[in-house]
Amino acid sequence: MTDHPPRFGLLLFPNVTQLDLTGPYEVLARVPGAEMHLLWTDTAPVRSDTGLRLLPTTALADCPKLDLLLVPGGAGIHELLADEAVLAFLRSQARTARYLVGICTGSLVLGAAGLLKNRRAGTHWASRRFLEAFGAVPTDGRVVVDGTLFTGGGVTAGIDVALAIVAELFGEERAKIIQLSIEYDPQPPFDAGSPKGAGRELTAFLLERMGPMLAARAAAVQAAADRLGAAKE
Template sequence: MTEKAPSFGLLLFPDVTQLDLTGPYEVLARVPGAQVHLLWKTLDPVRSDTGLTILPTATLAEAPPLDLILVPGGGGINALLTDEEVLAFLAERALGTRYLSGICTGSLVLGAAGLLEGKRAGTHWASRDFLAAFGATPVAERVVVDGTLFTGGGVTAGIDVALRIVGALFGEQAAKLVQLSIEYDPKPPFDAGSPEGAGEAVTTDLLARMRPMIEARAAAVAKSAEALRRRRAARRRTVIEAHDERSSARLTGPRRTHIVRELQKEPREGLSSIPTGIRLNPSDIAERPGPRGPLRQQLIIGPARSPTGFAGGLLHRPVPPGDFPIGPAPPVDRPEGMKGRYADDQPVDP
């Protein structure tokens, strides 16, 4: 962590569960020099799901650079799951923040923003199965850490998550000082803080009371997951269309599908049916293991000459992310009698 004052952003919204928010707030605000921002669309008072009114300190549009973005849960997350302004804010700011955190059902909002794909994550036990709709692996733990993503179970787990974040940022000693200062030493009078501890009768009773809320959440998650799928598909189409406009050969419809399928075969197969001079867009670039982790490979359809002069039709070579050249491949002079025997000698249909 740098010497600059840490900046934490906690999302505030109507019908938030206040302890999801105020538990982590209490921990993070005790970090020396910390700036804790309560973020919402406006600076108007926000009412929690139990009636407590809380004042935002900054709008989403005016939020400063943040070291952490934390999303609490509550009944209000159902509306957030399809709130384009909030989801766009989270997706954009996630690119520049150091840590992301979801408390209770706030984890589902991170999922709706496309930030849980392939991640391990936790949430309230009654909503845990919904995580899979956003490509996450549900984990039944109070605190779940996956790289720079910190998620947790329901409500009170927010304190534990926040302490883990302080430990990650400033070290165990700093986290212990905060824990001691708030005398966080829970010894609940009943072992009923989980379905396993509470037992079947209590769990069944509570689920019956929660049924309308869970059904509404299931519908909201399904709608949000479909919207996320459509946004991702639209982004892929935009990349393909933009590439095709710049390319000498257009890859669309069945012809593009055929070429991509051919590329998935062994390098020696299918070359005679693949036109020359086509560079595929980034969505068709495979992540392949390399000596230092995943290595992007550019698939170039066209002549590729070896050091000995052999020219083949398919070249795999690593390239930096975003560096995908376009246009027809350069011509290759072939020996007399050998022309017309390579895939890259075939004309490209307009």
């Protein structure tokens, strides 16, 4: 891949959805020799959106050039969409990183950094429409690949995305070995992991519960899109 061990950087921010982060981390960390960086503005513990405390390992200012940069999602993305220091970091790393990855609503953060223009991208089904604000082409898929851009659906899709990346970088056999090692053999008790499987009634119920959060997200996305457009003028 390069003349150094593969360097994988995953953004870790307040109110991240931990499985967006830890699912791909579990896969990528099993690549032999992988150099893993959990990135934030400092290395103090960070609280996930469900209360789990996680520890960044590398401050943004100390981050080396990465081979892969991954942005997970979660409620905390609303603040990231307006955090110019973080967006500038993403743009800087994206210039040299071989692969750029968005998991769940982390894709929206990549969009706010101006990295999704005219590119196919996925995200959580309830937020997919917001991708258009950043010039992306919203795509319905658990794993969406556009060149060296890998994005995925919500939360658990991060494991699938990471396995697809490992297969791209190191071959299918290596990806299959990792899949077997973590016994990733999904057999959910219910077919309710997507609106299609869950049906209209359950989907409508969940969307109603998510209404205030989605309204706040719509406002945050529009403000970020406006700033991005103004910066390009």
